[in-house]
Amino acid sequence: MSGRIRNQQFAAKVVEADEAAELIRPGDNVGMSGFTGAGYPKEVPEALAKRVAKSHEQGDPMKVGLWTGASTAPELDGALAEVEGIDLRLPYQSDPVSRQKINEGRLDYTDIHLSHVAQRVWQGIYGDLDVAVVEVSGITEDGRLIPSSSVGNNKTWLEQADRVILEVNSWQSEGLEGMHDVYYGTALPPHRKPIPITHPSDRIGEPYLDCPPDKVIAVVETESPDRNASFTPPDATSEQIAGHVLDFFELEVRSGRLPRELLPLQSGVGNVANAVLAGLGEGPFDGLTAYTEVIQDGMLQLIDSGKLQMASATAFSLSPTAVERFNRNTADYRDKIMLRPQEISNHPEVVRRLGCLAMNGIVEADIFGNINSTHLMGSKIQNGIGGSGDFARNAYVSIFVTPSQAKGGDVSSIVPMVSHVDHTEHDVDVIVTEQGLADLRGLSPKKRAELVIERCAHPDYKPALRDYFQRAQQSAFGLHTPHLLDEALSWHHNFVQRGSMR
Structure with a gap:
């Protein structure tokens, strides 16, 4: 043996x-x-x-x-x-x-x-x-x-x-x-x-x-290592998005809707998620906890700093440097990390009971708050929905983050209508880009559209979104969620045909 x-x-x-x-x-x-x-x-x-x-x-x-x-x-x-x-x-x-x-x-x-x-x-x-x-x-x-x-x-x-x-x-x-x-x-x-x-x-x-x-x-x-990607330090866009999320948390604490130690954090994988976690490490919140899927570098750093008391997940997703640190100091993490089966780490009943603060990345959002997490131009899948839906529908606050544009500016992440729906407007509380944050809670569809356009859209696309929304309010079939059906997906059609949504 x-x-x-x-x-x-x-x-x-x-x-x-x-x-x-x-x-x-x-x-x-x-x-x-x-x-x-x-x-x-x-x-x-x-x-x-x-x-x-x-x-x-x-x-x-x-x-x-x-x-x-x-x-x-x-x-x-x-x-x-x-x-x-x-x-x-x-x-x-x-x-x-x-x-x-x-x-x-x-x-x-x-x-x-x-x-x-x-x-x-x-x-x-x-x-x-x-x-x-x-x-x-x-x-x-x-x-x-x-x-x-x-x-x-x-x-x-x-x-x-x-x-x-x-x-x-x-x-x-x-x-x-x-x-x-x-x-x-x-x-x-x-x-x-x-x-x-x-x-x-x-x-x-x-x-x-x-x-x-x-x-x-x-x-x-x-005797083989896990395949873990190197951690890329947050870029300026990710740091701006993280700054908006942290400002939102502080406002929620001041308003009495969140305790000073916040509620259990859920964070999707990626650069923006790590930027938010890095920001929490420098912020005013102590006694943090996490009930999430994956423990990334940022969460390990929060544990090391003493800010994060406990992280429950189903897996690690650490860079080689963080893996080396974890393997060297496993005993120090024994009472601060717990790995569970994913049917428990992602269980909607538990997520709702704990009041998780869910933060997940997206492909695109539309002006009314619907989210596409998985498909490019409606038909090419990127990865999959993963656990974002498990948390989004059941979170205390459901936050979705994305840069406001992609492909060097040829794609807007805020569009008239998403080309594929993973999370409906009913499961989306907050949308954040580097441009700003839109808190959609309690707003009617038209009020949501106004806020998403003004707070989240890139300046290069904001005039076209305003124009679409204004014309939709004049000639849509109905005015509760006004759409121009012959134009709603025209931005995606432009990209497929010409390589740009512009």
């Missing part, structure tokens, strides 16, 4: 990745671990991709259904997409090869709220789960699995799969043991009970994943 595999039953099943990949059959649905480049299997997916490529060369095409927690890495998503090895991909991806295949119509993809995946798998919506391939950081003497840097849907994969392949990754910090909270109390209706979380620090489950040894058909030992 190696140092990370402390149970003889599991140690007896250690094989090489190629041998493990041979145990996956053509047409299998495969649930793999991984969430935002953390905790995904490192060797079996690439071995499977080689096997798929060989099958194609021999004239016997092989594909599998690929289910994960969220995005993974090129060694998983990219490798299998490159060899045409994926039948149906769900629930989220951010890989450029996968994205291209999806938008070319060569790879089926279903984009799902991340909190819904486990329930749908239990319902059998996608068929049987044949194989689970799950990375863990170790196996205890009594056969319990120590999760690695993400939990995601791993609990569901291990419960639902007929066969299980484990990757035991000794690169992952041994200090992760005890940092997880795996709740086994969920059930399908009518047997569902409340999830007993009233504070982000509440521990309601176990620090380990359970899996019967007789389900495990192979164990692969690895």
